[in-house]
Amino acid sequence: MTDTSGSAGNPSEPAPDAGVEEIRADIEETRAALGETVAALTDKMDVKGRAEDKVHEKVADAKVAVARTKHVVTENARAYPAVPWVAAAVVAVLLGGVVVIRRRRR
Missing domain, CATH: 1.10.1220 (Arc Repressor Mutant)
Structure with a gap:
């Protein structure tokens, strides 16, 4: 030993x-x-910094999702005339989600 x-x-x-x-x-x-x-x-120990990094990451993810959705909706709107109204609603909901995430960050 x-x-x-x-x-x-x-x-x-x-x-x-x-x-x-x-x-x-x-x-x-x-x-x-x-x-x-x-x-x-x-x-x-930098909990605030780590939390802010996570918020920025989630906001960036949400922006990418909005851009993808917008693209898909735009492409589908050409094929289906009623889709623009649905697309507008989807984009509004997604943008509302981004606003909620940003407000919670503060």
Whole structure:
């Protein structure tokens, strides 16, 4: 069984007989690792930023859906004369959804 309670078993620490340069290199590696950890924790703590990113993503998805629907409706309107009224209603509903999403964001 290996003793892991002491620092001698930690591979990130320099050996007891390490020189000054090895110790400085170890310190720099530790600082870099700590910086990455702090950055990761900071990103996780930014709930508002993450929520805003998700809202922007959903709004973009809604805009794409509206554009696709508009295109399909326009193409179908040429084949069916009554479709423009239905298309207008569908576009109005989709735009209303985008407005609701944007208002909830605020």
